[in-house]
Amino acid sequence: MKILCLQLKRIGDLLLTTPAFTALQDAYPHAEIHVAADGAFFSLFPCLPVHRVLPLRRGPASTWLTLLRERYDVCLDFNASDRSSLISFLVRSPLKITYSRFEQRPFRRSIYHTFIPSILSQRHTTDFHMDLLTSLGIHREGLPLSLKLPSDSIRQVNDLLASLNVTPPFVVVHPGALRPEKYWLNERWLAVIRHIRQVYSLPVLLTGSPSISEQLWLKNLLMNQEGLWHNLIGKLDLAQLAVLISKAQLLCGVDSAPIHFADAVSTPCVALFGPTNPYQWRPRNPSSCILGPHTVPYHPKDMGGPMESISSETVISAIDRLLSDSLISYHPTSEDSTCEPGPK
Secondary structure (H helix, E strand, O other): OEEEEEEOOOHHHHHOOHHHHHHHHHHOOOOEEEEEEEHHHHHHHHHOOOOEEEEEOOOOHHHHHHHHHOEOOEEEEOOOOHHHHHHHHHOEOOOEEEEHHHOOOOOHHHHOOEEEOOOHHHOOHHHHHHHHHHHHOOOOOOOOOOOOOOHHHHHHHHHHHHHHOOOOOOEEEEOOOOOHHHOOOHHHHHHHHHHHHHHHOOOEEEOOOOOHHHHHHOHHHHOOOOOOOEEOOOOOOHHHHHHHHHHOOEEEEEOOHHHHHHHHHOOOEEEEOOOOOHHHHOOOOOOEEEEOOOOOOOOOOOOOOOHHHOOHHHHHHHHHHHHHHHOOOOOOOOOOOOOOEOOO
16 A cells, blocks of 8 residues: 655645654554655655655656656645645545645646545644544544654764764754744844853754855854854754754754754754744644743634744743753752743
8 A cells, every 4th residue: 555645835844744644654554655745855854754755846857757657545635735736636546635625726626536624723733734634534633743863864963063072961042944034133042042051051052044044134143152152054954953953952943843853852942933823833742832922822813923022031931941850960040930831
């Protein structure tokens, strides 16, 4: 049996679909699970808990030939975008499944056999992806994100840490994001990093993407390094970043892919949410702390707010809470943080 999953959206969506991949493998232990994903995230593919990942968008012609030649018993389209619908149309499969929210779009009824009702705005994204499996009689709740850490990436990160003379425990700070509205103020990042260095004396590893716009935003922060961190911005691929986060005592970052990496490898995480709603996107590992202008418990219709509404004191308090729980040698003298870990 072969099952094809189409997940062509961003890294976060791909990571939040991994519980569905796990549930499929549990339900069909002898099946081959293939995933078609955006080729831009190629370095992440060895981490996915599936048998094969097919890179699309500028992928080699052999990828398209594979999709056309293979015969899949089931095709699960998690997007039903124009691009994924075209792929679903071309794929040979007797059962093609997507969400009922796409049923009225042009040609969808002639492409798919089954439409599953689920409303993205009213579900955590992981649950929304899991809902598509109900068409196969799979009803699972609470499965964690899942990543495999490639041995080559582990070795590369170990070599990098050795070259920096860094050994655990250390903290990873990831201040960048794809969307500029998620940027937090540079001076607040600087205050947070200074606190980690002065109070805990832990090495800080600064990570980020090679994006020019992201690095321009962080320019003022990077100018104030003062020997406070090791700058790894743009120097790690996605698999190496996942490995690095798995070794960290704590990750602190905005709502972007690294907080999902931390969720998958059970690294404590301080996640800053501003314009996006944690109801749909929050890490659900109990070692995560969600900060932002939203109220707990989170609600699907909660409105976001500017990142500036999150103070450096709030972030520092959350860091103190999580590090005091994980570092036996540390005994905080300040009051406990009021931040509670994100709900499961």
